[in-house]
Amino acid sequence: MPSPSKRDQIVDKALQLFYRQGFNGTGVDTIITEAGVSKKTLYSHFRTKDELILATLRKRDELFRNNLMRETERRTSDPRERLFAVFDFLTGWFHEEGFSGCMFINAAAEFAEPSHPSHKISAEHKRLVEDYIRQQAELAGAKDPAALAGELNLLMEGAIVYAYVMGDKEAAARAKQMARPFVERQLA
Amino acid sequence: MPSPSKRDQIVDKALQLFYRQGFNGTGVDTIITEAGVSKKTLYSHFRTKDELILATLRKRDELFRNNLMRETERRTSDPRERLFAVFDFLTGWFHEEGFSGCMFINAAAEFAEPSHPSHKISAEHKRLVEDYIRQQAELAGAKDPAALAGELNLLMEGAIVYAYVMGDKEAAARAKQMARPFVERQLA
DNA sequence: CGCTAGGTAAACCGATCTGTCTATCTTGAG
DNA sequence: CTCAAGATAGACAGATCGGTTTACCTAGCG
Numbered sequence: 001m002p003s004p005s006k007r008d009q010i011v012d013k014a015l016q017l018f019y020r021q022g023f024n025g026t027g028v029d030t031i032i033t034e035a036g037v038s039k040k041t042l043y044s045h046f047r048t049k050d051e052l053i054l055a056t057l058r059k060r061d062e063l064f065r066n067n068l069m070r071e072t073e074r075r076t077s078d079p080r081e082r083l084f085a086v087f088d089f090l091t092g093w094f095h096e097e098g099f100s101g102c103m104f105i106n107a108a109a110e111f112a113e114p115s116h117p118s119h120k121i122s123a124e125h126k127r128l129v130e131d132y133i134r135q136q137a138e139l140a141g142a143k144d145p146a147a148l149a150g151e152l153n154l155l156m157e158g159a160i161v162y163a164y165v166m167g168d169k170e171a172a173a174r175a176k177q178m179a180r181p182f183v184e185r186q187l188a
Numbered sequence: 189m190p191s192p193s194k195r196d197q198i199v200d201k202a203l204q205l206f207y208r209q210g211f212n213g214t215g216v217d218t219i220i221t222e223a224g225v226s227k228k229t230l231y232s233h234f235r236t237k238d239e240l241i242l243a244t245l246r247k248r249d250e251l252f253r254n255n256l257m258r259e260t261e262r263r264t265s266d267p268r269e270r271l272f273a274v275f276d277f278l279t280g281w282f283h284e285e286g287f288s289g290c291m292f293i294n295a296a297a298e299f300a301e302p303s304h305p306s307h308k309i310s311a312e313h314k315r316l317v318e319d320y321i322r323q324q325a326e327l328a329g330a331k332d333p334a335a336l337a338g339e340l341n342l343l344m345e346g347a348i349v350y351a352y353v354m355g356d357k358e359a360a361a362r363a364k365q366m367a368r369p370f371v372e373r374q375l376a
Numbered sequence: 377c378g379c380t381a382g383g384t385a386a387a388c389c390g391a392t393c394t395g396t397c398t399a400t401c402t403t404g405a406g
Numbered sequence: 407c408t409c410a411a412g413a414t415a416g417a418c419a420g421a422t423c424g425g426t427t428t429a430c431c432t433a434g435c436g
Contacts, residue, residue, distance in 0.1 A: 006383085022298050024212035028424060038384045039425080049424065100300045108353045109297035110210050112288045123354045151366055154359065158346030165296045166311045171342065178339055181369040194413080216394060226414050227395080237394065 007045045009035050014056045019103050023053055023110050023118075053107075054117055060103050061125045067093075069132060079139035083152060083183050086133065087176035090159055094169040101164030105157075129153065142186040151182045195233045197223050202244045207291050211241055211298050211306075241295075242305055248291050249313045255281075257320060267327035271340060271371050274321065275364035278347055282357040289352030293345075317341065330374040339370045 013035035017026045028049055032039050046052040068089055075085040093099065100106070104122035111118040134149035142148045155175040162171035201223035205214045216237055220227050234240040256277055263273040281287065288294070292310035299306040322337035330336045343363040350359035 020300055022212065022300065024210065025298065027422070029422080039386090040427085041383065043425070044382080101297065105293065105349060105353055106297035109289065109294035110213065112208055112210065114355055119353075126349075126354050150362065154343065154346035154350060154363060154366065156346070157349035158342035158344070161293060161314075161345035161349060162342060165293055165307075166314050167302055174338065175342060178342065178370070182366070215392070217392080227416085228397085229413065231395065232412080 010042055011055055011059055014052055018056055020100050057121045079136055082136045084176055087172045090172035094163040102160050148186045152179055155179055198230055199243055199247055202240055206244055207288050245309045267324055270324045272364055275360045278360035282351040290348050336374045340367055343367055
């Protein structure tokens with residue numbers, strides 16, 4: 001059977017390249033060269049480029065949400081403070097070298113059709129992030145955790161667009177300030 | 189000299205196709221076929237595909253901001269209410285057939301490098317939209333119009349991501365509600 | 377030893393990409 | 407009428423695309 005580490009090599013490289021150069025903008029030949037793998041190996045693990053794209057998006061979702069949760073929970077154990085800490089996580093992310101926006105927003109941009117598998121995974125990713133916020137809002141004792149999570153997530157998305165399109169890496173700090181009235185109203 | 193209407197035909201078709209299928213995802217051959225124009229004509233008006241992309245983005249910026257201003261000002265003449273009316277404009281836009289997100293967010297996704305001309309035009313577009321909001325905030329008598337415009341624009345961007353990636357076309361109505369505390373604080 | 381599974385390198389396929397060029401047609405102005 | 411400008415269709419070039427195939431290599435194992 002195919003070695004799992006080869007598969008990981010491919011997905012890891014594809015992750016970098018798709019993130020920085022887009023999906024249509026990255027050819028299979030580039031991926032195999034960078035990953036140091038033959039084309040046959042790639043196509044023994046993935047039937048098509050589309051399948052590779054889906055696999056990278058799934059991995060990115062897993063890595064990103066793990067980071068979000070780990071960093072948020074590392075910063076504070078107070079559930080109320082965690083609702084604000086997600087914005088500090090964003091600030092750190094925006095300043096990372098190679099930051100290139102949200103890979104799922106980027107994927108939705110290239111795969112416009114809502115029924116396209118990559119677009120659906122992107123929507124699901126956003127839903128899962130919002131779910132995590134909702135859990136924290138519940139722990140914090142919010143009156144309507146789902147509503148608060150929606151509000152905070154909308155602020156996060158706005159900050160991401162600001163940071164990426166306009167290059168304003170301090171947008172997350174502004175979004176954090178903007179979050180205040182909504183958290184307060186829910187936890188009054 | 190080249191007829192200006194031919195040029196317009198090309199840009200108009202390119203606008204549709206780039207918006208719905210992306211920039212890398214739309215070939216020059218498709219554009220000329222759909223526009224009913226020969227390849228030579230296209231390349232007599234634009235030196236490269238990149239130049240055509242820039243021309244379509246400039247036109248989109250012009251059309252979009254004209255729409256935003258016209259629709260916002262048509263809805264109400266009260267400057268304070270106009271700050272909320274921009275969200276109603278968004279709701280209408282989200283429900284348009286063929287809505288495919290913000291073309292400038294999509295462009296930034298495909299042209300990741302901040303120095304890329306298309307990325308720069310996208311950043312400029314967002315800045316110009318925010319400028320318009322700031323003008324309205326000034327007219328409404330905001331204490332810090334620039335800050336309020338930044339807050340409202342961030343809410344708008346968040347709503348756009350929600351509407352496009354997650355398919356939640358009512359996000360603008362939620363963003364409108366979220367705008368309330370910021371407008372009130374500035375106009376107290 | 378010899379077989380097999382998984383790998384490599386690279387040729388190859390047909391399609392598509394951006395961009396150029398040739399040859400022809402139409403049209404409006406002097 | 408004549409001629410030049412602007413358009414057409416479409417062949418063409420060279421690169422790149424996603425994907426298949428061939429031929430060879432290597433390591434583990436009976």
